[in-house]
Amino acid sequence: MTLAIVLTHSTVASTQSPSQRAQPTIPEFEVASVRLSGPNQRERNGLYIYPGGEVRCNGCRLEYLIMRAFDVQQFQISGGPAWKDLVSGDSFDIEAKPPKSSSSARSNPASPKSAPSEEQRQMLLALLVDRFQLKFHDDTREGPVYLLERGNGELKLQTPKDPNAIPWLGGIEGGMIYRPTGVAGMNASMQLVAQRLSRYLERPVIDKTGISGSFDFKFENEESDPHGEITRDDVVSSILTSVHGIGLKLTPAKGSVETIVIDHVEKPSSN
Secondary structure (H helix, E strand, C coil): CCCHHHHCCHHHHCCCCCCCCCCCCCCCCCEEEEEECCCCCCCCCEEEECCCCCEEEEEEEHHHHHHHHHCCCHHHEECCCHHHCCCCCCEEEEEEECCCCCCHHHCCCCCCCCCCCHHHHHHHHHHHHHHCCCEEEEEEEEEEEEEEEECCCCCCCECCCCCCCCCEEECCCCCCCCCCCEEEEEEEEHHHHHHHHHHHHCCCEEECCCCCCEEEEEEECCCCCCCCCCCHHHHHHHHHHHHHHCCEEEEEEEEEEEEEEEEECCCCCCC
């Protein structure tokens, strides 16, 4: 998790006086359009990165935008109005371009689905502060975490078939892990595995494997019943089994859980 890159600028959105807020400014988009999604916008939470650093968001909820700006999971966001919700909240379409002098303007991502750079995430934060009047503070407390570690069995991690593929982790059917049928990864590092699993386990996952590089892997949980009633506990249990099946393990522990607390936010006016 990389909260520090933006939390050092949290005074931008605090209640301190201008003199107290004298901090180096964070990067901003040169041009940005923000509007409520129209009735024909069927996509939800689609964020895309294009050559030249352009960022487009289709049907993005505020909570999702905060997640991407801070590089955190939903469970690490607290407070705020109901309309921010990741699923049921108001959706927004955003088109934003960085200044030509920025490093983002010289970028050429391998795919529109590539993750935003550190600079682009800071620009997204600046947009949220400016256009959504976002004010926030960070809070750190001890809470439950998982440690991703090497297990006692054989590691079943393969060299990526395509080392240039977009790193991915999800269900064996593709997409997100909605069913307790297993876990698959493509060109995925252990850091990415930890980050993505934290989304489903709803607690931080800390990489303690000591394994470098990226891998392909797949484990099918043959004991699951994909056609029966599925609960969150079923999905969590399947993840724990699947991780063990590829030679790793998730060990419950206590650790620091960093949270973004929303103090104030407003709906932006369309432009």
